[in-house]
Amino acid sequence: MDELEHIVGGKNILNETNSLTLKSAENDFFDNFEIEKIKKNLNFLSEKQRRRFILKFFEDMTFKQIAEIEKCNVSSMKIIIFDSLKKLRNIYC
Numbered sequence: 001m002d003e004l005e006h007i008v009g010g011k012n013i014l015n016e017t018n019s020l021t022l023k024s025a026e027n028d029f030f031d032n033f034e035i036e037k038i039k040k041n042l043n044f045l046s047e048k049q050r051r052r053f054i055l056k057f058f059e060d061m062t063f064k065q066i067a068e069i070e071k072c073n074v075s076s077m078k079i080i081i082f083d084s085l086k087k088l089r090n091i092y093c
Contacts, residue, residue: 041091049084056081 042050052070055061063081067074 037092038088041088044091045084045087049080049087052077052081053084 042053045053052066055066055069056063061069063074063078066081067077070077
């Protein structure tokens with residue numbers, strides 16, 4: 001089991017998108033239909049984008065926690081997450 005799987009309870013978050021639930025505060029802004037659309041479109045993201053997006057919005061980790069897991073600085077990790085959001089928004093528009 002790699003470090004990321006250990007952190008998120010032994011599950012492979014990249015292969016289990018169907019069982020994801022939005023845990024972060026952003027959940028208030030999404031209805032179930034939108035959450036399903038997001039989960040279906042995660043495959044349009046790169047593996048790195050998808051992994052960080054899931055950790056942030058579905059596992060409710062802080063930017064700092066994700067940066068530590070991913071062994072990168074917080075700034076570059078935030079850029080990847082915000083680029084992911086931008087890409088997903090473009091899919092919907």
